[in-house]
Amino acid sequence: MNKIALITGATSGIGEATAKLFARNNIDLILCGRRKAKLDLLERELGELVAIKSLSFDVGNRNEVIQSLETLEPQWRKIDILINNAGGAHGLDLFIDGDIKDWEKMMDFNVKGLLYVSKIVADWMIKRKSGHIINISSIAGKQVYSKGMVYCASKSAVESISKGMRLELVPHGIRVSNIAPGAVETEFSLVRFKGNKEKAKAVYQNYTPLSAQDIADSIYYCVNVPSHVQIADMTIFPASQSDATTIHRQ
Numbered sequence: 001m002n003k004i005a006l007i008t009g010a011t012s013g014i015g016e017a018t019a020k021l022f023a024r025n026n027i028d029l030i031l032c033g034r035r036k037a038k039l040d041l042l043e044r045e046l047g048e049l050v051a052i053k054s055l056s057f058d059v060g061n062r063n064e065v066i067q068s069l070e071t072l073e074p075q076w077r078k079i080d081i082l083i084n085n086a087g088g089a090h091g092l093d094l095f096i097d098g099d100i101k102d103w104e105k106m107m108d109f110n111v112k113g114l115l116y117v118s119k120i121v122a123d124w125m126i127k128r129k130s131g132h133i134i135n136i137s138s139i140a141g142k143q144v145y146s147k148g149m150v151y152c153a154s155k156s157a158v159e160s161i162s163k164g165m166r167l168e169l170v171p172h173g174i175r176v177s178n179i180a181p182g183a184v185e186t187e188f189s190l191v192r193f194k195g196n197k198e199k200a201k202a203v204y205q206n207y208t209p210l211s212a213q214d215i216a217d218s219i220y221y222c223v224n225v226p227s228h229v230q231i232a233d234m235t236i237f238p239a240s241q242s243d244a245t246t247i248h249r250q
C-alpha cells in the first residue's frame with residue numbers, strides 16, 4: 001500500500017517539486033494550496049501516477065483549514081508524512097517602515113497556519129502511533145537580518161515549534177524534521193518584493209542558487225532514512241552561501 005503525504009503550499013516552488021518527486025516514487029498525495037486552478041492541473045498530471053486528493057484553502061484561515069481537512073474520508077486521514085511548506089516572506093523593510101499587513105500575513109501563514117494544519121494531522125498520526133512531520137523553516141529562523149525581522153521571527157517560531165513537536169510527538173512514534181534552506185530560486189523573492197521582477201532576479205544573480213528540486217531531494221532523503229533514524233535538523237545552502245546574508249557572487 002502506498003504511503004500518504006499531505007503537502008501545504010503544493011502549487012509552486014518547494015511544495016510542487018516535492019509533490020512531483022513523491023508521485024514519481026509512489027506516494028499518494030493530499031495537495032493543499034490556495035490556487036484551485038493550479039491544484040487541478042497538478043492533480044491531472046500526477047493523478048496518472050498515484051492517488052491524489054486536492055484541497056483548496058487558505059492555510060492562514062483557521063475555519064477554512066478545519067473545514068477542508070474535515071472533508072477527508074477515513075482512508076485519507078491515514079497520513080504518513082506531513083510537509084508544512086506553505087508560507088513565505090512579504091516585504092523587506094526596516095521595522096519602522098514595515099507594513100503591518102505584511103507582518104500579519106507572515107505570522108498567519110508561516111506560524112499560525114502551520115499550527116492549524118499540524119494540530120489536526122498530528123491527532124490522526126497519534127491515533128495510528130506513527131507519522132513524520134517535516135517543517136520547512138529557513139536560515140532566517142536561525143539568523144536575524146536587518147529588514148527581515150518579522151520574517152525571521154516567523155521562521156524562528158517554526159524552529160521552536162519543530163523542537164516542541166519533537167518533545168511531545170516522539171513518544172507517539174512520530175518523527176519531526178526541520179529543514180532550513182538558504183537561497184532557493186522560486187517565487188519566494190517575487191512574493192517578498194510584491195511582483196518586482198528586477199529585484200527578485202537580483203537575489204539569485206552571479207551564483208548558482210538552490211532549486212526547489214534540491215530541497216525536494218533533501219525532503220525525500222529525510223522521509224526515506226531507516227525508521228530508527230530521525231533527521232532532526234537540516235540546514236541547506238547553495239555552495240556560494242556562507243550565512244543568511246553572505247553570498248559569494250562571481
Ligand code: 8X3
Pocket residue numbers: 137138139140148181182183184244245
Ligand atoms: C529564505 C532564505 O535568506 O531570504 O527563507 O531568509 S532568506
